[in-house]
Amino acid sequence: MAKWGMVIDLEKCTGCQACSTACQMENNRLPGENYQDVLYYTEGKQPAPTLSWFPRPCMHCEEPSCMHVCPTKATFKTEDGVVLIDWNKCIGCKFCMIACPYGVRFYTDEKPLIEPNIKSVFKGEGDLSWNPPYKGPQQDASHGVGIQPNGVVSKCTFCYHKISKAPKGTPDLSNDDPALREFVPACVRTCAPTARYFGDLDNPNSKVNRLISAKKGVRLLDHTGNKPQVYYLTGGGAAGGAIPSSRANDKKA
Amino acid sequence: MTTQTAAKGPVNTIMAAGLTGLVVSLGLVMVGLLQEGHAAFNTGSNGITWGLPVVTYVFFVLTSTGLTFVASLAMVFGFKDFYPIAKRCIWLAVVTLIAGFASLAMEIGHPFRMLWAIPLSFQYLSPLNWMGVFYAAYLGLLLLKFHKVNGGDWDSGTSRQLGIASFVAVVIAHGTLGGVFGSMAMRPMWYGGLVPIYFLLTAAVSGAAFAVLITYLTYGNEAAMPEKVRTLMQGAMPKVFAAVLAVVILAVVSRTVTGLWSNADGLQVWDHIVASPWFWIELLLMVAAFFMLLTGSSPMWPAVMVIVSLFIGRYEFIISGQLVPLFKGSWVPGLISYTPSLTEWMLVVMAFSIVFFGWAFGEKSLNLEAAPKEQ
Amino acid sequence: MEILKTKVTRRRFLQASGVAGAAGAGYSALSVVPAASKEAHAQAAAGNTVVNKSICGQCPARCGIDVYTTNGKVHAIYGNNGHPIANGKGCPKMHLGTYILYDPDRFKGPMKRTNPKKGRDEDPKFVPISWDEAFKTVGDRLNALRDKGESHRFGLFFGRGWGASDVGVNIVPFGKLYGSPNVPIGHSSICSDGSVLAKQCTDGNASYSSYDYRNANYLLMFGANFLEAYRPYNNNLQVWGYIRGEKTPKTRVTYVDVHMNQTGAAADRALLLKPGTDGALALAIAHVILTEGLWDRPFVGNFKDGENKFKTGEKLDPSSFNEKWVSGLIEWWNVELKDRTPKWAEGVTTIPADLIIKTAREFGSTRPAIALFERGAHTHSNGVLNGMAIHSLNALVGSLFAEGGLGYQMGPAYGDAPANPDDFMDAYAKEGPWKKFGRIDMQGHDDGYKMAKNMIQEAGARQLDGKAGYKLDTAMFYMTNPCFSTPNAKDWEEALKTMYVIDTSPFPGETAWMADLVLPDNTYLERWQDAPTYPFQGFPLAQIRTPAIKPLYDTRTFGDVLIGIGKQIKGPTGEYYAKLGNVENILRHIAKGFEKTPGDNGVNSFETWAKEGVWFKKPYVFRQVRGEFFKWDGKGYNITMKPDEVKKDLLKTDSGKFEFKSSYMEHKKDWILAKTGRNAEKYNFPHWEEPKYTGGGDLHFISPKTAMHAEGRSGNLPNAISMFQPTVGGKKQALVEVHPSVAKAKGIADGDSVKIKSSQGEILAIARVTELTRPDVIVLPFEHGHWAHGRWAKGRGSHVDTIVVQQSDRISGMANYYSAKASIEKA
Secondary structure, eight states, X not given: OOOEEXXXXXXXXXXXXXXXXXXXXXXXXXXXXXXXXXXXXXXXXXXXXXXXXXXXXXXXXXXXXXXXXXXXXXXXXXXXXXXXXOTTTXXXXXXXXXXXXXXXXXXXXXXOSSSSOHHHHSBOOTTOSBOOXXXXXXXXXXXXXXXXXXXXXXXOOSSHHHHTTSOTTOSEEOTTSTTTGGGSOHHXXXXXXXXXXXXXXXXXXXXXXXXXXXXXXXXXXXXXXXXXXXXXXXXXOSSSOOOOOTTSSOTTO | OOOOOOOOSSHHHHHHHHHHHHHHHHHHHHHHHHHHGGGGSSOOTTSOSSOHHHHHHHHHHHHHHHHHHHHHHHHTTOOGGGHHHHHHHHHHHHHHHHHHHHHHHHHSSOHHHHHHHHHHTOOTTOHHHHHHHHHHHHHHHHHHHHHHHHTTOSSSXXXXXXXXXXXXXXXXXXXXXXXXXXXXXXXXXXXXXXXXXXXXXXXXHHHHHHHHHHHHHHHSSGGGSOHHHXXXXXXXXXXXXXXXXXXXXHHHHHHHHHHHHOOSTTTTHHHHHHTSHHHHXXXXXXXXXXXXXXXXXXXXXXXXXXXXXHHHHHHHHHHHTTOSOSSOGGGSOSSOOOOOOHHHHHHHHHHHHHHHHHHHHHHHHSOTTOOOTTO | OHHHHHHHHSTTSOOGGGHHHHTTTTSOTTOOOOSTTHHHHOEEOSTTEEEEEEEOOSSTTOOEEEEEEETTEEEEEEEOTTOTTTTTOBOTTXXXXXXXXXXXXXXXXXXXXXXXXXXXXXXXXXXXXXXXXXXXXXXXXXXXXXXXXXXXXXXXEESTTTTTTOSSSOSHHHIIIIIOTTSOBOSGGGTTHHHHHHHHHHHSOOSOOEEOGGGOSEEEEESOOTTTTXXXXXXXXXXXXXXXXXXXXXXXXXXXXXXXXXXXXXXSEEEEOOTTOHHHHHHHHHHHHHHTTOSOHHHHEEETTSOOOOOTTOOOOGGGEEESSEESHHHHHHHTGGGOOHHHHHHHHOOOHHHHHHHHHHHHHSSSEEEEEOHHHHSSTTHHHHHHHHHHHHHHTTOBTSTTSEEOOOOOOOOOOSSOGGGGOOHHHHHOGGGGOOOTTOBTOTTSBTTOSOOHHHHHHHHHHOTTSSOOSEEEEESOOHHHHSTTHHHHHHHHTTSEEEEOOSSOOHHHHTOSEEOOOOOGXXXXXXXXXXXXXXXXXXXXXXXXXXXXXSOOOHHHHHHHHHHXXXXXXXXXXXXXXXXXXXXXXXXXXXXXXXXXXXXXXXHHHHHHSEEEOOOOSEEEETTEEEEEOSSSEEEEOOHHHHHHHTOOSXXXXXXXXXXXXXXXXHHHHHHHOOOTTTTTSOOOOOXXXXXXXXXXEEOOOOTTOOTTOGGGOHHHHTTSBGGGTBOSSOOEEEOHHHHHHHTOOTTOEEEEEETTEEEEEEEEEOTTBOTTEEEOOSSOOBSSSSTTTBTOSOOGGGTSOOOBOTTTOOBOGGGBEEEEEEO
C-alpha cells in the first residue's frame, strides 16, 4: 500500500495561489475556506522589507492529533496514508479543529466571508449544505469528498476521489504522464512552477523521496510530533547543514 | 431538622424569571439556529472554533463539580457542618450539569448523531470521550444519590457509596475536561498536566460561590436562616471559600506571570489578556471577595463577585487559547477578533435560566433544605 | 440591485438558482452554435465526463484549457497539456472560469431600455426583446445614419478583443465597409501602448516582445510584475519554477517596482524606486555598462581602436566608434548618457548608487540577459522615454533576437476568411462623407495624439466637448467598460448619456446600466473563437475555443452578433456578412491554412485543431548569434540574413538597426517638440524627463493589478474576492497599503477607514499599515469600487479611477495611471 505524501519546493513556489483556486474548483470550497491556502508574511522595514509566503495543504500526518481527539473516529487514516473525515460519523464537536496544529480544518456552518452568502444563492437540498451549479460529480460522504452536509468538519482529502483511482504501485502522480493526469491532486496538477510533487513515501524510488533526500525536506512544526506527510524543500543547496529534525528518531523506539 | 419552613427568599420570583428567561432565550436561540444553523454564531474556521457556548458549558459543568465537592464535604468527608446545604448542592449540581450540557448540545453539529456514534465507534484516545463517559456516569450517580437523599436515606451503605462514587466520578470527569485542554501541546496557552488541578481549584470555588448564593436566595437574609445554616454561612463556609479562593488567585496570577514571561508561539496572547480591563476586573473581584470573606461580613456578595469573576476567567481561558491564529498569515494578520453573537449570548442566558429555574423548582417541590434527622 | 431584480423577474428569464436544470431551456433555437460537431472533438475523461479544448478568457495569455463537463455541467478547468503556453498548468485565474460561466447575475437574453433617463440612480427598466428585434433595431439605426451620410457617428469600442482578429470575426472590416473611422477603437491606450511605442521608436516593431526567458541567465524587470500580473502569467510561473529551481546556472533576477510584491520578494534583488523614475535607473545602468566596457561588441560594435573611451562627463567623436546593429550610440552618450551616473540616479530614484552599480555590472556581464518592462515603467508622462531607455539596455547587451533574449511574435498560417471585404466596398464605403472625419478620440490628429494607437480614455471627453468636430450618435461596447476603467471615469459616464449605447457584456456592468440596448455575449466556455497567440516565444501559435456547453441563456457570441448586425446593413456590407455566415464558418475557413502548414502537434484541419485546441509551429525562425542574423532552414539557424532582410523582418527602422536615435520620432519632430516642449537635441533619444505627477497630493497613488484580477471579472466572484490581495490580506475588498510612517503622521491605524483625495475627487478605503510600500507611495489595487456589475461587485471597495486624473503620454497616448498623486487622511 502506498503512503501518499507531498513535497513542496519553496524555492520554486511563486505564491500565485493557483493551488488554492484549483482546490476551490475541485472541492467546491466556499470563499475564504481554503483546504489549500497560501499564507503571506511581512517582516522588516523599507527599503528592504521581507515578504514571504507559505503554501499550506493538510499535512496528512503520520500521527494525526486531529484523528486521536475525534470521539467518533469520524477522522480516520486510510490504508494509503490519507487523513479523511467520514461525514456520516462526524458530530461537529470541532475538537479536531482545536487539535490540528496547522489550522487546516473547516466547519460547514459559519458566517460567510463575502456577503451576500453564496450558499443562499445556490441553496442546498437534502443533505447538501449548498448546491453550486459548478460542483463536481464526485460525492462521497464517507470519505469527506464533495459538498459537505451541515454540521460537520471538512478538510483537504489529497483529492481522494482522484488519487484513490490511481493504479496500484505508482511511485509518483504527475501531470507529465498523460496516463496519470486524472489521478493527480488538483493543487499538484495545476502548479505552474512545478513546486509540488506527489508520490509514495514508502517507495524508496519515488521522486518525492529523492527530492526529500537531495534537498533536505523538512516537516512543519516537527516538534508537535504529528509527523506530516507533506515535506517542504527550502532551497537545499547546502552541503548538508540543516535544521535538525527533532523527530528523526521514533518516539516509540 | 424538623421544619418544612417555607423559604422566605425570592424563590417564586426567581422561578418566574428563570422560566421567562428560558422561554425567551431558547426561543431566540432556536430562531437563530433554525434560520442560519451555526452561522448564527460568530465562531469560524478562520476565527474562534470554540466560542461562548463552550465557555458556558465549561463554566457550568465545573460549577457542578464544585457543588459536588461542597456536598461531599459532609457526605463523603464527614464535615457535618455542611449537611444543611448538602441536598441543595446535589440538586444544584444536577441542574448546573444539565445547563452546561444544554449549552453544549446547541453548539455541536449533530448532538443526536453523537448519541449513537460515540458508543458505536469509541475512540479511546480522545479526552472528549472520557470526559463524556465520566460526566455521564457522574450525572447518573448524582441523580441516584439525590433520589436516595430525597427519600431520606442519607447514610445507608448504598447512599454513602453513591456519594463517594459520584465524588470520584466528578474528579475524574473534570480531570478529563482538563485533559481536553491540557493535552493540546499545539496550544501552549492551554497545555499542561496541571490544567486539571487548575480546573479542580476553580471548580471548587465556583461550587462554593453558587452554594452560598443559592442559600442566601433561599432564605432572603441571614436572619431568616435556620441556625445551623446561619452558623455555616458565618463560619466554616466563608473560611473554606476564602482558603480555596486564595489558592485560585495564586493560580491565576502564576498562570499570568508564566504566560507573560514565556515566548512559545501562542503565549503572545497573554499581553493581550492583561491589556484588557476584563482581566483586571476578574482579578479585582477575586481579591476583593477574598478580603470581604475574611472580614466576616455576609459571604453573599463575595459569592456573586466570584461567579462573575470566574465566568470572565472561563471566557479568558477558552477564547484566549484560540486567539493566536494558526497558519493564517496575512489573512488574519493580528490576533483573531471575536465578539459573541446574540444567539451565543442567548445560550448563556438559557443556561443561567435553567439553573435558576431548576433550583427554584427544586426548592419548591423537593425539600432541598432537608438534612439527616439526627444532625 | 434593481438591475438584478429587473432581469430575474422577467418571465422568460431563468431564475439564478435554476441555472442547472434550465440550461437546455435557455438555449434558444436561434443560437448559431451547432451542437452536432461537439462530440467529435470531445474526449472522454471518466464515465460521462467530456473534456473540451478551449481558451481561457481571463487574461491576454490565452492559455489552452481542458474543460470538464459532466451531465451538462462544467465543473473543472485545467491547463491543456498539449498547449505550449499552458503545458497542462494553470494560474490562479484559470480555475475561476466555472464561476464566471455560472455567475448568477448574468444577463439572460437581449433587452432594451424603457427608461429614457440615464444615470447611476436611474433603473434602466430593461425589457426582454428577441434577437430579431435587436438586430433590426441596430440595423435600422445604422442604416439611417449611413443614409444621412453620418456613419462616422457610429463607434465600436473594444477591449480584450485581442487584436480584433480573434473575437471570432475580424472587427476592422466593419468600419471599412459601413464607413466609420470609429470602428473599431481599441483600449490599448489604457492597457500597455507605452511599451509598444517604446519598441516602435527604437527597433521599429510596434508590438510587445516575445521572450526566451528559459535560456536567459539574467532578468532585469522594470514595473512588470512577473509573478502577479505580467503576461503570459501562467507561463511566467512555469518559467520561474524552471529558471529558479531547476536550471543550471540559476537565473539571477533584479526587480524594480514601487512597492514590495511577490516578484520583488522572489527576486534576488528588489529595487523600490520613486514612481516614474525607471528611466533614470536604466540610463545609469547604461552609463555603467559603457564606462566599464560591458557592452556586447559583436552586436553594438566597438571603438575603432578597440579602446574604451566612455568616461563620465566626456563627449566623444561619433566617428571614433564603429556601430554594428545600433545607431546613434555616441550621440546618445554625448547628449544624455555621459552625465547619467549612478550617483545622479540615486538622487532621482532614491536607489543607492552602489546597488545601481552592482545591478549594472551583473546585467552587463551575464549573458544572455533580458531587460523587460511594462506598465510600472511606462504608465507615466515620460513613459515612452523610460521604455526606450530600458529597451536600449537589451541592445547594449546584444539580446535582441538572441537565444535567451527577446524578439517578436510571428503570426499563424491562417487560410483566407470566407469573404474578402475589399470585394464588398460600395461607393459610400470608398468615398463617402465619412472619409472626411477623424476619430472621435482624436487619435492621429495634430491637436490630439498623433502617434498614439488609440485614445479611448479621451473619447468620452471629446464626445462631451465636440472637439473632434462631431459627436457620436451610437456606440457599441465589447469587452470594455471605459466609464469604470479610464482615468477620470466620470467623463465617459456622462458621455454615455449623450448617445445610444449598445453593450454586449454578459454581465450587468456600468456600461450596461447606461445602455439602451443589451446584446449579451456568451461567456468563453460557451462559444467558438480563435486566438492567435499574444507575443510569447516568437513561434506561431493559434488556439481555438470550442463550446464546452450550450449557452445557458439566450445569449450570443459577439462575433455572431456583429455578423447579425452586419447582415442588416444595406448594400454589399450585408452581403459580406451573409457570406461570413457565422463564427464557426470563419474558423473552418481560416483552418484551411493548416492543411498546407501542419502544426508540430499534427493539426492540419479544422477538426484536428478543435481536437487539440491549438496549432503551433516551432521554432521562432530568426536568431541573432554574436552580431550575425540567421534564419531557420528546417534543421538549424543556417541561413545568413542580409542587412536588408534584417531591416524588413526584424529591425524595422529607417536605418535597419536598433536606433538609440529614433528616426520614427524624427519624422514627427516638429509635432513632438511643439507638444512636449522637449529639448530639440534630445527629444528622439532615450533621456531623462521628470514625470508630470497629477492630482496634487503629497503621496504617489499607485493602483496595480493583482494576480486575482481576472481582467475585470473577479469583481463579482466571491471566491476571487476572498483572495484578491494576498500579500496584505485584502480578502473582502482591496486594502490601501500605507507605510507606518505615513500612518503615524496622519493618525491612521491598521484597518481604519481612510479618505484618499486628489484634485479630482476622493474615495474611501480601508488602510493596511505595512512596510511593503514606500513611505511616499500608497498602493490600492484596482478592481473593486463598482457601482454596478453584480451583487458581489456592486458597492464593494474603492473605485480608484475616480481620483486618477486624466493625463496621457504625448507619444504613446498611454493613460498616466501611475503618475497620480493623492493625500490620505483618516475618514
